[in-house]
Amino acid sequence: MGCRRSNGVGILDFSAGNLNAIDDVEPAAEKRGAPRYTSLIRAAKLVCGQGEFVCVIRDVSAKGVSLRTFHGLPTDASVALELQNGEIHELSMVRSRDFDASYTFVEPVEVDRLVQENWNYPKRQLRLNLMMPVTVSTLTQRSNAFVTNISQQGARLDCDNVFAIDQPVRLENDYLSETRCKVRWRRDARYGLAFQNFLSLREFALLAARVQCPLLLHG
Numbered sequence: 001m002g003c004r005r006s007n008g009v010g011i012l013d014f015s016a017g018n019l020n021a022i023d024d025v026e027p028a029a030e031k032r033g034a035p036r037y038t039s040l041i042r043a044a045k046l047v048c049g050q051g052e053f054v055c056v057i058r059d060v061s062a063k064g065v066s067l068r069t070f071h072g073l074p075t076d077a078s079v080a081l082e083l084q085n086g087e088i089h090e091l092s093m094v095r096s097r098d099f100d101a102s103y104t105f106v107e108p109v110e111v112d113r114l115v116q117e118n119w120n121y122p123k124r125q126l127r128l129n130l131m132m133p134v135t136v137s138t139l140t141q142r143s144n145a146f147v148t149n150i151s152q153q154g155a156r157l158d159c160d161n162v163f164a165i166d167q168p169v170r171l172e173n174d175y176l177s178e179t180r181c182k183v184r185w186r187r188d189a190r191y192g193l194a195f196q197n198f199l200s201l202r203e204f205a206l207l208a209a210r211v212q213c214p215l216l217l218h219g
Contacts, residue, residue, distance in 0.1 A: 043126050043201060044083050046091075048076035051212030052128045054205035055081075062111050064094065064104040070205035072216040073101050083114070084126050125151040126204075132211045137170040138163070147171070150207075152199040154181070157191040169193065175210045 042057045046067070053074055059066035065081065073096050081089045081103070091103035128150055136143045136159055145159035155171070163169060163183045171179045171193070181193040199207065209216045 044081055045126060045128060046074055046079055047082050048074050048079040050074050050076050051130060051208065053208055054126065054201065060111060060114060062108050064102060066102050069099045070202050071099065071209045072218065073099065074216065084124060125153055127151045128208050130208060130211055132173060132175060134171045134173045134176070138167065152201065152204045154192065154194045157193055158189055159191065160189055163191060175207055
């Protein structure tokens, strides 16, 4: 696998996290077939057989989308774009260069709906479904566990040991330097953790690549 312009009015959405790592965002692409929104900077994820990877939507129309990643592009032939509201759109690659790629939508989309993301639910963080083993430490114990879902601000943890709500814990593994967290919720052996220091969008993206497909870091 490898992964309308509206009278010149740009739409910027930095709610997904730190986009400072996107350095030279280019002006809007020239008109191609369908009207385009320009300067649509919004985090989303590419989903494919290789995993789930952070990307930034830069330009979109009813026919296609232009994206940038923080590492090599996924090479899987079958790839989809998932928005923060959970909507999924299948993609077909048109061209790529370095960390930039243009895709067409397999099925046409309603641009206004995609840009506004038509939130049926409260806006949520961009989350990746990935699994990685971690060591969980407290003042009195050290346990093996698995992170099964992660965002820039926290993670879902599966662990047989019992932790209290608001208890401070530390996570660490080969991919993640020591990360201080607090337990925010618990359901049986599953816990929701909030990071003391949030990940930047770039850190989040590179972590996902290291865990799921490290070859993309050399793309």
